[in-house]
Amino acid sequence: MSELKVLLVDDEEELVSTLVERLEYRQIKAEFLLNGAAAIQRMREEKFDVVLLDLKLPGISGIETMRVLKKEHPEVPIILITGHGSLANEEDMPKGAFDYLPKPIDLEILVQKIREAVAVK
Amino acid sequence: MTADKSDEREQKLRESSLAFFGAITASVSHELNNVISIIDQTAGLLGDLLAGVKYGRPLSEEQLERIAEKVKNQTGRGVRFIKRLNTFAHSADEPVREFEFNQLVENLTALTDRLAVLKGVSLQVRYTDQPLKLVNSPFLFQQALFLIIKNLLARSEKNDTITVSVSVQDNGGKVEIVAPAKDSAEPEYPENLELLIESLEGSLKVGSDPEKICYEILIPGIKYQ
Numbered sequence: 406m407s408e409l410k411v412l413l414v415d416d417e418e419e420l421v422s423t424l425v426e427r428l429e430y431r432q433i434k435a436e437f438l439l440n441g442a443a444a445i446q447r448m449r450e451e452k453f454d455v456v457l458l459d460l461k462l463p464g465i466s467g468i469e470t471m472r473v474l475k476k477e478h479p480e481v482p483i484i485l486i487t488g489h490g491s492l493a494n495e496e497d498m499p500k501g502a503f504d505y506l507p508k509p510i511d512l513e514i515l516v517q518k519i520r521e522a523v524a525v526k
Numbered sequence: 527m528t529a530d531k532s533d534e535r536e537q538k539l540r541e542s543s544l545a546f547f548g549a550i551t552a553s554v555s556h557e558l559n560n561v562i563s564i565i566d567q568t569a570g571l572l573g574d575l576l577a578g579v580k581y582g583r584p585l586s587e588e589q590l591e592r593i594a595e596k597v598k599n600q601t602g603r604g605v606r607f608i609k610r611l612n613t614f615a616h617s618a619d620e621p622v623r624e625f626e627f628n629q630l631v632e633n634l635t636a637l638t639d640r641l642a643v644l645k646g647v648s649l650q651v652r653y654t655d656q657p658l659k660l661v662n663s664p665f666l667f668q669q670a671l672f673l674i675i676k677n678l679l680a681r682s683e684k685n686d687t688i689t690v691s692v693s694v695q696d697n698g699g700k701v702e703i704v705a706p707a708k709d710s711a712e713p714e715y716p717e718n719l720e721l722l723i724e725s726l727e728g729s730l731k732v733g734s735d736p737e738k739i740c741y742e743i744l745i746p747g748i749k750y751q
Binding site: 426465466 | 562563564566568570571596599644645646684
């Protein structure tokens with residue numbers, strides 16, 4: 406099985422840079438970007454297996470970013486990251502997302518979700 | 527004013543105040559959640575590195591220093607949010623009290639900054655050169671300022687700038703909030719804004735031209751030393 410490649414999109418740089426480091430420790434290649442516009446651009450250049458996307462992004466919102474990414478790369482699963490209260494329950498999850506994870510993120514659950522998303526794909 | 531009118535007015539003010547308090551605390555709780563998330567992941571990273579040591583992977587002094595620095599930075603960030611939230615919460619302690627106008631505007635705009643960042647908008651604040659002490663309602667004033675900023679943010683686009691300027695005028699404190707005009711849209715009066723200004727015994731001017739929209743709040747109560 407080839408190495409998984411994940412794109413993380415969140416404007417909290419210290420959070421995503423640490424997540425990248427931890428995922429790489431688990432043999433998952435990861436890259437981070439701080440806004441939706443950069444993520445849309447990056448996805449046009451290179452394919453990722455999974456996108457991890459914060460709902461609250463500066464400029465283009467997480468929802469709008471997801472809409473564009475799903476349109477351009479419908480095969481790539483998107484896992485949303487939410488602050489507490491952003492999604493009260495699963496029914497509120499925006500259409501098109503594979504799943505969502507509340508912050509603080511449990512890394513082992515994240516890894517599990519990434520693998521599930523790739524398996525379903 | 528009739529008793530019914532007065533009750534209705536009080537009720538509107540109470541509802542508006544609660545909504546304002548909720549909006550600010552929700553915003554700060556998101557910020558604190560981010561701080562905790564970073565500290566949590568950093569602790570996790572330390573755990574990963576220590577686990578690696580058991581398998582003979584080296585752990586450098588530089589890696590440990592970087593982790594300690596990250597935790598320290600985020601703790602400081604969290605403390606700053608908590609201090610601002612605490613100052614904000616205490617501004618509702620008494621209906622009328624003495625306060626420093628620049629500091630009040632600075633605290634409220636800092637608490638509101640995340641909303642601006644999410645819109646990709648820059649919120650710039652200009653202060654008076656000298657301290658400006660007022661006796662009035664800090665809580666109601668912050669609410670009025672917040673309603674205007676929120677309204678302007680809703681109409682703003684990425685890379686816009688909203689400028690908040692503090693000055694002294696006619697024995698009172700004046701704050702001017704300016705944002706770029708959008709097409710020919712008229713400025714709006716956020717709900718309860720006029721009621722708040724009336725309760726502050728202040729005045730409100732709203733104007734626009736093809737370039738900008740401008741709100742001016744003037745509140746009395748300057749305190750001379």
